[in-house]
Amino acid sequence: MVTFEGVTDYGRDYAMHLDNQDRLGHLRKEFIIPTKADLKSKTLAHLASNSEDGDQPCIYFCGNSLGLQPRRTSERITSHLISWAKKGVYGHFTPHEDTNLPPYLHVDDLAARLMAPLVGALPEEVAVMQTLTANLHLMMASFYRPTRSKFKIILEGKAFPSDHYAVESQIRHHGFDPKEAMILIEPESSESPTISTSHIQSMIADHASSTALILLPGVQYYTGQYLDIERITAYAHDLDLLIGWDLAHAVGNVPLQLDEWNVDFAVWCNYKYVNSGPGVIGGLFVHSRHGEVESSTRRKGSAAFRPRLSGWWGGDKSIRFEMGSEFVPRPGAAGFQLSNPSALDLTAIIASLEIFALTSMVAMRNKSISLTGYLEDLLLHAPATATYDNDCLPYQIITPSKSGERGAQLSLLLKPGLLENVMKALEDVGVVVDERKPNVIRVAPAPLYNTFTEVWDFVHIFVAACLKAQMGESNGSQEVMAFKGQKEKGWAQIK
Numbered sequence: 001m002v003t004f005e006g007v008t009d010y011g012r013d014y015a016m017h018l019d020n021q022d023r024l025g026h027l028r029k030e031f032i033i034p035t036k037a038d039l040k041s042k043t044l045a046h047l048a049s050n051s052e053d054g055d056q057p058c059i060y061f062c063g064n065s066l067g068l069q070p071r072r073t074s075e076r077i078t079s080h081l082i083s084w085a086k087k088g089v090y091g092h093f094t095p096h097e098d099t100n101l102p103p104y105l106h107v108d109d110l111a112a113r114l115m116a117p118l119v120g121a122l123p124e125e126v127a128v129m130q131t132l133t134a135n136l137h138l139m140m141a142s143f144y145r146p147t148r149s150k151f152k153i154i155l156e157g158k159a160f161p162s163d164h165y166a167v168e169s170q171i172r173h174h175g176f177d178p179k180e181a182m183i184l185i186e187p188e189s190s191e192s193p194t195i196s197t198s199h200i201q202s203m204i205a206d207h208a209s210s211t212a213l214i215l216l217p218g219v220q221y222y223t224g225q226y227l228d229i230e231r232i233t234a235y236a237h238d239l240d241l242l243i244g245w246d247l248a249h250a251v252g253n254v255p256l257q258l259d260e261w262n263v264d265f266a267v268w269c270n271y272k273y274v275n276s277g278p279g280v281i282g283g284l285f286v287h288s289r290h291g292e293v294e295s296s297t298r299r300k301g302s303a304a305f306r307p308r309l310s311g312w313w314g315g316d317k318s319i320r321f322e323m324g325s326e327f328v329p330r331p332g333a334a335g336f337q338l339s340n341p342s343a344l345d346l347t348a349i350i351a352s353l354e355i356f357a358l359t360s361m362v363a364m365r366n367k368s369i370s371l372t373g374y375l376e377d378l379l380l381h382a383p384a385t386a387t388y389d390n391d392c393l394p395y396q397i398i399t400p401s402k403s404g405e406r407g408a409q410l411s412l413l414l415k416p417g418l419l420e421n422v423m424k425a426l427e428d429v430g431v432v433v434d435e436r437k438p439n440v441i442r443v444a445p446a447p448l449y450n451t452f453t454e455v456w457d458f459v460h461i462f463v464a465a466c467l468k469a470q471m472g473e474s475n476g477s478q479e480v481m482a483f484k485g486q487k488e489k490g491w492a493q494i495k
Contacts, residue, residue, distance in 0.1 A: 037055040192398070
């Protein structure tokens, strides 16, 4: 057991010590952390006193669903609104000396440059545009080119529903039967929901001769498993297969090297770990080899580029306003854009990406591994769990235990019948996580704004809530709150 100054690593003092040593701890102040009062308020007016009313901040472990708002978001958006108010249409072209935001015409290029380091790409391989499912359809329109002999799409059996819907609709659009064309990779064992790399490779090999496309998640939304993107991509290419990745739960969460890993394409959203606001536009990656446009035909209109669904904003920027009817795309991912993107959305995304630029994905990943490792250790071995027999904890961690196989999320499978009461107890004391019925709670401490002390407090509250739920006491919030308020070095004895 690790100790410092006589304090065990299961005491709250140790969590505070870890926070004091955290080199990214200063970034927490870049975000607005909702207070408990904010969460319970029936009006928005309370938000105005967020930083002054003395209310305790909530424990927000739900960045895997919606990231918190950066403080600079309102400043950047205000600048955009002032520009629109004062310049109108001239705002498309007019730069201003008192803001680093470019004119609307170029704001998508700035967003792509800031996004590229998060995904390990060249700026020209990234476009910030559309939403995740729309981008998925756009990519499949270009990369899913089925024939009578090669028409299948391989995806995981528990893909996020929207991915499943998109794949099925694309298959039907091309006149194939999803029952034959959708190849679902299911876990090898009913006892574990995760999927090994070797099993994925085996499924790819079994169907390689009839497969047109592979689509997999970088981080699986339900279990939090981080797939081996580099290895699986290389395996697919060895079999001459195209592969795309849904990175909704990976971007801003784990380091990515999409260009180096030779990924064909990827799509993602920006409202989870990228903290850009609910429903904000997403992004896509297209490897440079797929974004090439033959320079000799740039001004003539030609099929010397990868087929795609085309739109005005994807056209050659140098001749965009000549209003020609022949489409000549911009090189790279930008050539897959359709309409001009929302400058308001892009401004919110840029505000968040500016925070990422203050650190690195490697530094964030190191802290994230420490946070989830600490969370896992407390959930499995802390004195609070001594109330339970070692083999009879009321929950099971279904996320892989190896740090390299998971992101910032741990998924906890509760024993049947506990979820509703546990979630109510957590909500009552200002702990924000999300549930996946019937029995899973997803817990995601984000390294940009979460702390080790919050991890300690969460487990303290969570274990107490589980015990209350097991005892059949549906309204144990006062006692759970009492556990939360205790600050002694060790765990409170749960009775």
